[in-house]
Amino acid sequence: MAILAYAIASVIAFAGVFFNLSYYGKDVFLIIFYTLVGINLVFLVTIHLMPEITITFAKRMLIFQLIIWFVGFSITLFFMADLKFLLLIASIMAFTFSLSYLKFKISLLFVCVISATYFSISYIGINYFQHPGTIEFEALVLISYIPVCIFVAYMADRENSQRRQLKHAFENIERVTQEREKIMQQLKQVASTDELTGLLNRRAMNAKLEEEMKRFYRYHISFCILLLDIDYFKKINDEYGHQIGDLALIHLAKTMQSAIRETDTLSRWGGEEFMVLLPATPIESARVIAERLCLSVEQSTMEIDQATIRCTISGGLSKITANQSLEQAIQIADTMLYQAKAQGRNQIAVSANT
Numbered sequence: 001m002a003i004l005a006y007a008i009a010s011v012i013a014f015a016g017v018f019f020n021l022s023y024y025g026k027d028v029f030l031i032i033f034y035t036l037v038g039i040n041l042v043f044l045v046t047i048h049l050m051p052e053i054t055i056t057f058a059k060r061m062l063i064f065q066l067i068i069w070f071v072g073f074s075i076t077l078f079f080m081a082d083l084k085f086l087l088l089i090a091s092i093m094a095f096t097f098s099l100s101y102l103k104f105k106i107s108l109l110f111v112c113v114i115s116a117t118y119f120s121i122s123y124i125g126i127n128y129f130q131h132p133g134t135i136e137f138e139a140l141v142l143i144s145y146i147p148v149c150i151f152v153a154y155m156a157d158r159e160n161s162q163r164r165q166l167k168h169a170f171e172n173i174e175r176v177t178q179e180r181e182k183i184m185q186q187l188k189q190v191a192s193t194d195e196l197t198g199l200l201n202r203r204a205m206n207a208k209l210e211e212e213m214k215r216f217y218r219y220h221i222s223f224c225i226l227l228l229d230i231d232y233f234k235k236i237n238d239e240y241g242h243q244i245g246d247l248a249l250i251h252l253a254k255t256m257q258s259a260i261r262e263t264d265t266l267s268r269w270g271g272e273e274f275m276v277l278l279p280a281t282p283i284e285s286a287r288v289i290a291e292r293l294c295l296s297v298e299q300s301t302m303e304i305d306q307a308t309i310r311c312t313i314s315g316g317l318s319k320i321t322a323n324q325s326l327e328q329a330i331q332i333a334d335t336m337l338y339q340a341k342a343q344g345r346n347q348i349a350v351s352a353n354t
């Protein structure tokens with residue numbers, strides 16, 4: 001809308017020149033007009049061509065352009081004495097364009113400057129250069145021009161502030177949405193992580209198992225469940241205290257995590273129990289992985305207060321089959337774990353039902 005107003009204003013100004021309706025004739029006006037346009041263009045091109053242009057320099061150029069525009073306006077007013085009124089309308093339209101970027105007070109200042117210039121030129125023109133018209137008529141013109149400009153300035157300022165408020169509101173919404181997403185992510189992370197070891201907790205593991213189960217029903221790719229339990233962990237707690245017990249749990253979690261494949265998932269199932277999900281793994285491969293896990297725990301040591309803590313783990317391994325539920329597979333792994341404990345610990349018991 002503002003650009004349209006600016007374009008119409010330019011067309012009116014050019015039409016004035018084209019139809020040679022000016023008081024002093026086309027030639028004088030054209031020389032001055034094109035000189036000003038030329039100077040302006042040179043500066044515009046300079047601004048765009050200089051890559052190292054600074055904001056201060058650009059602002060100075062803007063002031064320079066304003067001065068050129070103002071001088072151009074004054075000269076045009078003077079030479080187009082019989083078209084002054086038309087030029088004033090063009091200035092309102094051009095104003096509509098620039099006002100959308102200006103504050104209300106600055107717009108008022110512009111209106112005052114233009115009105116004063118118009119009146120001075122009319123006064124000089126009528127009294128000393130035989131310009132047509134009377135000073136009373138010019139005053140009347142200004143009386144109608146000023147309220148229109150003030151109205152345009154007010155409307156532009158109101159639209160501007162509404163636009164700013166809207167932009168601000170959108171920015172706020174964007175920021176709040178981003179923060180909310182971040183918090184949701186953090187909450188999700190906290191809700192699915194075991195605080196002590198940083199592994200997935202039981203709830204998150206259950207979700208993973210459900211997902212794997214759906215994949216199993218859809219693609220018939222079976223998976224294995226390995227339930228692990230630290231042997232005689234109570235002794236560590238009793239001997240070294242609960243805090244050292246916690247450190248031992250962290251240490252063992254790290255040891256086990258580094259012993260499994262990236263595609264397998266280790267979680268803290270509860271207390272000193274851990275569960276490993278081995279997707280798309282045949283039972284024999286799962287047994288190899290489980291035994292390697294046992295060995296890496298057995299071989300790892302933890303130095304605390306000059307004491308060396310060693311642990312072993314026992315495990316129960318089961319494979320999901322078509323005729324059983326997830327709960328049944330977990331139950332079988334639990335039974336196998338019980339069997340591994342009963343058989344002397346530090347070993348893996350594998351379900352025969354595979």
Ligand SMILES: Nc1nc2c(ncn2[C@@H]2O[C@H](COP(=O)(O)OP(=O)(O)OP(=O)(O)O)[C@@H](O)[C@H]2O)c(=O)[nH]1
Binds near residue numbers: 231233234241243271
């Ligand atoms: N420090 C610490 N201890 C835990 C935690 N969760 C469970 N425990 C301890 O783990 C021990 C488990 O003991 P039991 O269930 O008797 O089993 P165990 O001593 O490991 O013996 P077996 O499992 O039969 O080999 C208990 O002493 C629990 O207090 C924990 O988060 N931190």
